[in-house]
């Protein structure tokens with residue numbers, strides 16, 4: 029046999045061996061998968077095994093009630109028809125994951141505090157109505173005390189198996205939020221639900237700005253299962269920062285942010301409630317409280333904001349330029365009612381519209397199939413008015429740098445939904461999608477800028493302008509050039525925004541709007557995206573919808 033023939037035969041032998049090996053490993057994988065499926069089936073069957081079966085009255089009719097580890101079903105008991113035909117009835121069902129409390133029902137006289145004849149059990153559960161969660165009760169009547177207590181104890185035991193449900197919460201209430209209604213909201217809508225679900229609470233009514241942060245820095249956290257904030261965006265921002273900072277201090281990790289173990293619950297009591305709207309899909313204290321008692325947890329992205337190597341704070345969103353300036357102006361008019369104050373500040377800042385001259389650098393997030401940000405809006409991926417555009421490196425990171433005039437720069441790690449912006453300020457980012465949204469609005473005329481702003485309140489189109497640039501990013505650096513800053517002596521005159529950035533004296537600070545709070549920073553600011561840094565009680569169906577769309581597009 030010639031040398032090439034031998035070589036060919038050798039290669040054929042190798043390839044047959046390889047094929048056999050692949051076939052064997054394929055069979056092995058199939059077997060493993062089958063075993064896994066069987067195990068899963070056994071688990072499902074076990075969880076669907078009937079734990080209890082009994083007769084209860086629901087309304088006026090007797091029902092056959094079945095309890096498994098995951099659900100309770102009831103079917104009316106109907107007498108046989110003379111023809112022997114059984115009528116088909118759909119059983120009613122409630123999932124135990126939606127039940128937050130179970131109580132024994134008793135007949136009591138007016139003023140009687142304890143005892144009383146047993147009537148049956150009541151299951152307190154939540155019912156979904158769109159994005160809202162509502163309270164619902166299922167009454168199972170049976171006068172036998174023994175029967176009722178067996179069901180009560182078993183249901184209690186099964187509900188105790190939901191490990192993410194809190195038993196003891198640290199609650200902060202800001203009594204000064206918005207219309208000073210936070211205490212009432214907590215007392216009327218939240219406390220009764222916590223009591224019903226046997227959730228104990230340790231309440232601090234905050235007395236000043238920074239009070240919640242100082243309590244969180246010092247209190248013993250081990251005994252709590254979660255922290256709850258009742259207030260507006262300012263209070264939420266303070267507590268989110270406090271929870272992450274405390275985790276960082278406990279872990280003695282000054283450089284790297286640390287994921288807090290304790291989840292945060294947010295009960296909306298402010299005027300816009302951006303974080304609450306984003307994590308719950310609606311602004312509703314009952315929905316928020318039900319998410320807490322049911323232990324619905326979701327991981328949420330955050331950002332760290334630092335300047336000159338010092339951490340400024342942790343938060344969800346930041347606005348530089350227009351957003352910062354209008355908030356600074358509103359803060360000076362604190363004596364005005366909040367809606368008037370905001371309106372005044374917006375109009376005034378628009379009248380004085382000026383661009384910021386700064387260097388904007390960012391680390392773009394690599395475009396993957398799963399990232400729809402650029403896929404859905406490819407036309408947004410372009411450069412705006414710049415004097416200089418280049419790519420630099422810092423360590424292994426590749427920064428894109430633009431130098432130019434900007435009317436507004438926003439960085440958001442969550443969509444920032446609110447009643448005023450139903451699709452969110454950053455509609456293309458999600459609660460935990462692997463990047464933050466950078467929205468940079470270049471210099472343009474006032475009328476064009478107003479057009480861009482107005483489109484936030486409608487459904488879309490706010491980014492379809494040549495002067496608006498959006499990116500999915502993991503970090504942003506904003507370096508104001510030549511200290512173009514903000515001062516109280518700003519000219520009251522109207523000016524042409526196209527040409528005249530405001531030049532300030534050295535040492536002036538720039539107003540930043542970080543989660544609705546005014547933060548003044550004199551130097552460059554670095555914003556780093558922190559993936560799924562915090563657990564927040566909630567579940568937003570919109571997020572699920574987005575994920576489904578994302579998945580379909582990525583296939």
Ligand SMILES: Nc1ncnc2c1ncn2[C@@H]1O[C@H](COP(=O)(O)OP(=O)(O)OP(=O)(O)O)[C@@H](O)[C@H]1O
Nearest residue numbers: 205206234235236237259260261262263298299300
């Ligand atoms: N007792 C208090 N008196 C004054 N300020 C307080 C008090 N407790 C907390 N604060 C501070 O008030 C600030 C604003 O709180 P919050 O955002 O809840 O109210 P708001 O500004 O009226 O609401 P929104 O931002 O939705 O309009 C927060 O920074 C918080 O730290």
